[in-house]
Amino acid sequence: MAGITSRHPFNLYYNAGEYIKICGAQDGYFPDFGHHVPNEMGGVWLHPIKLLDGFWLKITDVDRKIAVWSRADGFTNEAWGSRFHYDHGLGHIPVELERIQFAPEQEKGLIVYYTLRNYGRDDVRLQLELLARTDLRPVWFSEQLGIEDGEQDEVIALAERRVKVKDSGNDWYVEIGSDLPGRIVETGGKVYGPEFTAGSGMGVSFQGEVLLAPDEKLNFRLFVAGSYRSGEECSAVYDRLVSEHETLFGEKQRFYHELEGHAKLEIDGEDLLNEAFKWAKWNNQWLVQSVDGIGRGLTGGGPTYPWWFGCDNTYALQGVLAIGDARLAKDTMDLLLRKSEEVNGNGRMVHEITTMGAVANPGNTQETAHYIAMVWDLFQWTGDEDLLRRHYSYCVKGMDWLLTEMDPDGDLFPSGYGIIEIAGLNMELIDSAVYTAKALQAMVDMSLQLGDEDGAKRYASLARRAVRGVNDVFWREEEGLYADAVASKQDMIGKVDDMVLLADQRGIEGYRQYLERMLEAASDPEAEQGWLLNKNWVIVTPMETGIADPEKAKRALQEMRSSTFVGEHGTYLAGIYQQGTMTISTGVHAVAEAANGNPDEALELLRKMLGTFSKVLPGSFTEMSPDYGCVVQAWTIYAFAVPMIRHFFGVKPDAYRKRVLIKPSLPKVWRDRSCSLSGLRIGEAELDIRIAPGEQEGEQRITIANKQGWHIMLDWNGKRLESSDHHMEWLVS
Structure with missing residues (x-):
């Protein structure tokens, strides 16, 4: 060490x-x-x-x-x-x-x-x-x-x-x-x-x-x-x-x-990646904060954001679960729930809680939807039905809040601020719409798990409408991209001056003309349509979540590999500005690539992020890439662990039923190397997974140590193999 x-x-x-x-x-x-x-x-x-x-x-x-x-x-x-x-x-x-x-x-x-x-x-x-x-x-x-x-x-x-x-x-x-x-x-x-x-x-x-x-x-x-x-x-x-x-x-x-041994990554020939992954787990522990009388949870970043966030944790905890720290994920979600019930009570998830217990922001629209989706994710990794029941009633309230108070026109695109906290951008935003669709899908699964079949049917119908709406209304065929926001031409006209002022402050020339061309192309002043305002990184969320239609996902990802969206250190916060990069923008982009069957492109994005490792603090990644902001940031664990564990190794848990699907999708450069992930904890189980070249060309030897005897399903190129043995070894090609 x-x-x-x-x-x-x-x-x-x-x-x-x-x-x-x-x-x-x-x-x-x-x-x-x-x-x-x-x-x-x-x-x-x-x-x-x-x-x-x-x-x-x-x-x-x-x-x-x-x-x-x-x-x-x-x-x-x-x-x-x-x-x-x-x-x-x-x-x-x-x-x-x-x-x-x-x-x-x-x-x-x-x-x-x-x-x-x-x-x-x-x-x-x-x-x-x-x-x-x-x-x-x-x-x-x-x-x-x-x-x-x-x-x-x-x-x-x-x-x-x-x-x-x-x-x-x-x-x-x-x-x-x-x-x-x-x-x-x-x-x-x-x-x-x-x-x-x-x-x-x-x-x-x-x-x-x-x-x-x-x-x-x-x-x-x-x-x-x-x-x-x-x-x-x-x-x-x-x-x-x-x-x-x-x-x-x-x-x-x-x-x-001991933390080093949890979800230990060892990829032959990837010393820097292995080292950075190890430190990302350690960094994550640095950000755990306990306060008597309030609780224990993962904070946003040190030293500038040493308190708890709804938005940051709905990303970071996905990585926390993947590295096997279910207790931290539960503690954090429970803290967020308690404070949201206390301050809001209507299903809205808080955005920011100081360690004195003050809520500085009662919650942006996106994070309520993201919280609901996170509850189901937490259940899949832990199998804790008591925890699911504890959160479910607030999720029901949250869904009602999103689709009534925040969605007066009933199009399933809740209004308000999302992840991108820019003054004036309180509209029907892509991240809020996508995560609402994802939350509705999660509500179907939660309702079925808890025996509410009528609720499941209602949420399933809404989920289909929401997914269809994202793909129909937010999609911009001319650019081959999803829009930042949906609004009428009339609504957009009132926001132009504020948005141009922000662009001018950042030294962006020609932005007013860019907006005016879009406004001229919109003939009906009352009809809602998608607007590609800043080309914010969150337009990748339909691909991250699986909400995007396959053909649209393929085209949008191809467009987002360009220099408009990706720079030296990863994915820009906004393609129009090209002035900032974070591990979260790069990480979500990498997840989107990996989730859509593009592990090589995902690894390329992670390598860009790796180039910023130890730039300021040895063993860490800064909040803003490559070298400013917080010296350690919570959602970096999402950026590493989610593409690596959930997609490259393809771990898809069902802890309640004590079974795990493993569907690897390794980058090509790794297919002639030994790749192992040991000490992987899911619920009460612990798995060691190793994928290495076999003796024959194109052959892979997959070995899984299954210490608790859970049911393991391996999906390799569409071929399903299953076993509950404590030691499994398969040759696949």
Whole structure:
């Protein structure tokens, strides 16, 4: 479980347990940054509160009269935390320094290990100062709940090497301590390290002096514990960190080693792909957030979006299920359901929930439909009928909300904002229409599973109408593409100026003329038709979901392989603008190709995404490709795991009936290689799948270890083979 080293000191990193999130620069400092809480998104967070702006170590060579605030010149990202190397960052002081930090997975605190070594020929006398800067404050949007930050942080307990600080207006606590030799402790609002961070926090400085003989080492630690509930809890966490830090470190490393073995991908000759897939699983765990009293779930991205989203999770959880983390998928869906029931109650799925429990957006149209489809997906992978029943009643409400309040004209194209959150684009959008059709299909399956045959018949009729409508109304024959939106010419005229202004702001020339040509071609001002406004990436969703007619899918995918839609790093967010790419736009496009029998084209898109791996944070993909936005993003697991597991390996589960269909569709370049997927968890089952060339040309040997004896169906080029043996081996061609 080796880490990846970086030499980009000013890039950000992200360490995480399920409670604590740490974000700073790869030089070991903690610069102010962020816009949700201005200049406060870095540092150490115990959501829903911030604990520290950061921590720093000052080293003074007493005899040489050299003082340095240590700044790392090497950084290694590990799955479980980070290592900082100080090879040249200590000036002419003859010592080397290593800093190792991690957040225990289930504790509200963090541990930092420091190791100093005298590499000189003589004794070296050092003064050391280990300084932390508190900044107890709430997460973004907390004011809407009436929660305000106190005026200042206050020291409420001070011991020889242990300081407890409280927010003056709230029961928020942080306790900081160290086993650094010495007795001096200094605190105060004006006690700073090398960075004058924003906020009204408190400096806590531990100071001491040591003498190191040649090659002698000094090991010491920093412990930070927090609580948003009580001072007693904070101290109890601190005590565990101090007494059990070695055990906690071992547990953390073992946990990430176990994650590596879940849905382990090994494709011969694809070292980078295998490595990136492994890290995508680890990245996913970094984004799990637990908050007492609210729940546990997958957050959107770190450090900018460290809270929960409906839209992001309806994508990301498809990948989470594929890598076998059903518990996380269930926990996240339950959290979204509880908050949607509390805030909306009418079936609408919320868009954005902060870790303080505030809902910043009650929900875009698309994500209610996508949530309904996700519930059925969750059932297929888990077989959990109790969970299905728990969500089903809200899905019924959600379907009614979509087709009544949001669809007043009854065309089964709900209005409102979708995935593309552009002001004014609250129309009948392609993603909302497609996912509504998919949701209706899911409602048929859910209703039948739960014995509601009348409901199933009604939803089946609506689903057929919705699918037909997408293919008839959204399709633009002239371009061979699905439209972004459906509206009348009269409705579109009122949106032209706003859309042109947005294009002008992005430096796009000729956009007004482009829209006016479409308007001139529309003869009936009242008739609804499809409009290809920005060529947004979501026009690929009919192919992603299987809603597109086969011939239309073939033509649209061919069109979307052009340079209009695909750039160096993947699929543009909008073909008109060609100014942004995300792992989600590339991932959905790759899924669409793979789902329509084009694995080679899907792999080509994934390779473009692979070109951005480790650009900013070693072992991760940024929110915006290739190198900006969040340093880790949840829906990247969708982009990797869904095409890889659900399509290339062709895993289609039916966990309730304890059976799995495996219908591989490998890229051509892999057909003469060994391809394996081991530790694949579906419900209570675990499968190992290996596909390798046989002895004869064109022959494939497929081996499946079926540890629980589920019924396995293999579909190879239309030929069906079935078995419930614990070990299966088939030769196919």
